[in-house]
Amino acid sequence: MALSIVDSCVNCWACYDVCPSEAIYESKPHFKINARKCTECEGDYDQPQCASICPIEEAILDASGAPMNALGTLTGIPPEKMAEAMREIQSR
Amino acid sequence: MELNVIGQDDHQDTGSSCSSGSCGSSNDQMGHLPQEIKDKVKNHPCYSEEAHHYFARMHVAVAPACNIQCHYCNRKYDCSNESRPGVVSELLTPEEAVMKTKAVAANIPQMTVLGIAGPGDPLANPERTFSTFRMLSEQAPDIKLCVSTNGLALPDAVEELSKHNIDHVTITINTVDPEIGAKIYPWIYWNNKRIHGVKGAKILIQQQQKGLEMLVAKGILVKVNSVMIPGVNDEHLKEVSRIVKSKGAFLHNVMPLISEAEHGTFYGVMGQRGPEPEELQDLQDACAGDMNMMRHCRQCRADAVGLLGEDRGEEFTMDKIAAMDIDYDAAMKKRAVIHQGILEELDEKEAKRARLASASVPAAAKPDTRPVLMAVATSGGGLINQHFGHATEFLVYEVSPNGVRFISHRKVDQYCIGGDTCGEKESALSGSIRALKGCEAVLCSKIGYEPWSLLEDAGIQPNGEHAMEPIEEAILAVYEEMRVDGRLDATPAHVAELAKA
Incomplete structure (x- = not known):
């Protein structure tokens, strides 16, 4: 049981500071979670702390590989709206 | 006509365009604060x-x-x-x-x-x-x-x-x-x-x-x-x-x-x-x-x-x-001298403003001319010291019979900002002219021929006659020229347009 960080991570250090297990470490190109140390915060907090402060959607995955924060849940931007804006910008 | 910089007068003039004595004019911004705070922020x-x-x-x-x-x-x-x-x-x-x-x-x-x-x-x-x-x-x-x-x-x-x-x-x-x-x-x-x-x-x-x-x-x-x-x-x-x-x-x-x-x-x-x-x-x-x-x-x-x-x-x-070799003790000494020089210059300006204010005409005798927005190209030091074409932003001031107050800065947006009607990137020049919307004059150290005529066409008077002069004094001088020329009597095109709408 361990969470993981993927390459949409922006290296903001927020998760590093709040992890109760010191499982998160600085790495290139982005922070990583030491799977042996990660407890998913069980016994410490109701919710995994890294996923509770991370500002980037889909940057942290659960043990099954599913995003802890789905697209649109943190920014409030509906994914289809974001896709539309990106298409519009690229077509300029 | 004697004009003074707003905030250096005594706040009693009833003709002020500001809603109160604490309006945000450039010098008045801190005008009524305790000396202790002024010293902290100066x-x-x-x-x-x-x-x-x-x-x-x-x-x-x-x-x-x-x-x-x-x-x-x-x-x-x-x-x-x-x-x-x-x-x-x-x-x-x-x-x-x-x-x-x-x-x-x-x-x-x-x-x-x-x-x-x-x-x-x-x-x-x-x-x-x-x-x-x-x-x-x-x-x-x-x-x-x-x-x-x-x-x-x-x-x-x-x-x-x-x-x-x-x-x-x-x-x-x-x-x-x-x-x-x-x-x-x-x-x-x-x-x-x-x-x-x-x-x-x-x-x-x-x-x-x-x-x-x-x-x-x-x-x-x-x-x-x-x-x-x-x-x-x-x-x-x-x-x-x-x-x-x-x-x-x-x-x-x-x-x-x-x-x-x-x-x-x-x-x-x-x-x-x-x-x-x-x-x-x-x-x-x-x-x-x-x-x-x-x-x-x-x-x-x-x-x-x-x-x-x-x-x-x-x-x-x-x-x-x-790659830099910094001797901070030496730097601190140099910094102290430079800071002292700037603060002395600011004190002199302050004293000059106080003299101007005490010499200014009473509010009742002030001409009833309309306020005007003017833009300034400056690279610092409180002077008109930047070439029009080099400006990446302009400072906008409002000048009226009550004096000069700082309004805002306007960035020169050099690129197309999108929008349905606009398909092409614009030149820096048209970006500058758009940034100056609402201004009737722009003061700079120098300006080229092409922008000069385009600015005039846009109803903005270019002015390179006050190069290296202090901003507020130069603005007051241009305002006075406008008054003498009768340009403050006529309603400018952009104001007339707003009135119609």
Whole structure:
């Protein structure tokens, strides 16, 4: 049981500071979670702390590989709206 | 006709266009503050409009983590070509930040202030922020330290802040109403939970207000920043201004929302517009009745270096700093001499204004001419000293029989800003002309033939006759010329147009 960080991570250090297990470490190109140390915060907090402060959607995955924060849940931007804006910008 | 600079007269003239004696004119901004506060801010470019012509500031990007999400922010901030809050190109460790600060201080001796403003929230990074402050107060005691925060972690940090002798703190307060807050802040991280919506906004607001009160009780100067978001908090900011003033904040900085779609922020993508310059000015004027207003903010990056409006960060990347050999003791001596020189120059200007004010004609005898907006191209020092074509921004002043007051800066947007009707990139020149909308004259050191005639066509009188003169004196002189020529009698085209609409 361990969470993981993927390459949409922006290296903001927020998760590093709040992890109760010191499982998160600085790495290139982005922070990583030491799977042996990660407890998913069980016994410490109701919710995994890294996923509770991370500002980037889909940057942290659960043990099954599913995003802890789905697209649109943190920014409030509906994914289809974001896709539309990106298409519009690229077509300029 | 004798005109004086607003704020140096005695506030008794009833013909003032300002709603109260504390209107945000350039020199009046600080006019009625206690001497002790004036002394604290007189060399702080972000707290004193006058100081920002002379003194520089820098931010060090040591604080990447954030504890809230704002709808005008996108945390994918890693971009070097943009200038706006939250954007940095190189994150620094506290040790690197100290090296950089000393290198900048030695090379730009008029740099007086080191701020930590992100790219996240400084107080959500207490160890990195405070260890930077601790080292700097030991190694570079001639630099003022300040910090800018969203306020969520502020009450817990006040004690530590006061230990480091930080006498300026900026809190961004966009609302005092949790319902409005929920439209600006989708979530906060608080007590080990992510809290969404109204509940989160309510906690944030409580923490901001509590932090403000605690700072004021400690005698720390507090500036409040607010982002003006049309249709969300614009009207409400008048109430915010009243409340923060009543709690002891000494300066309010209402800034326009930046919301380009390509920034990928909620507001950008969802099509929330920012305010027009006139809307911003109207709100600032409305708030000014209750509060000192700051109007010269450039909404700079979290790693900005230099005078406000310029960014010299490229000269001080970590690899360039590593190659510099800095003798800080020697630099401090040189800095002290330069700072003293600038302060003496400012004192002379102050004394001159006082003389002018005492010699000015009584309000009743003032001609009843209409106010005019004029733009100025300056590269600092309070002078008309920049070529029109080199200006990346203009300072806009309003001049009337009551004198001169600073209104805002206008950036020259050199690129197409999109929009359905616009398919091509425009030239820098048309960008400049658009930035000058509403102005009737532009004062610069020099100007080429082509822009000259285009400006005239746009109803803006170019003027290169006051090169190297102090800004306010030059503006008054041009206003007087306009009066003598009868140009203040006629309603200008853009005003007539507004009246029709």
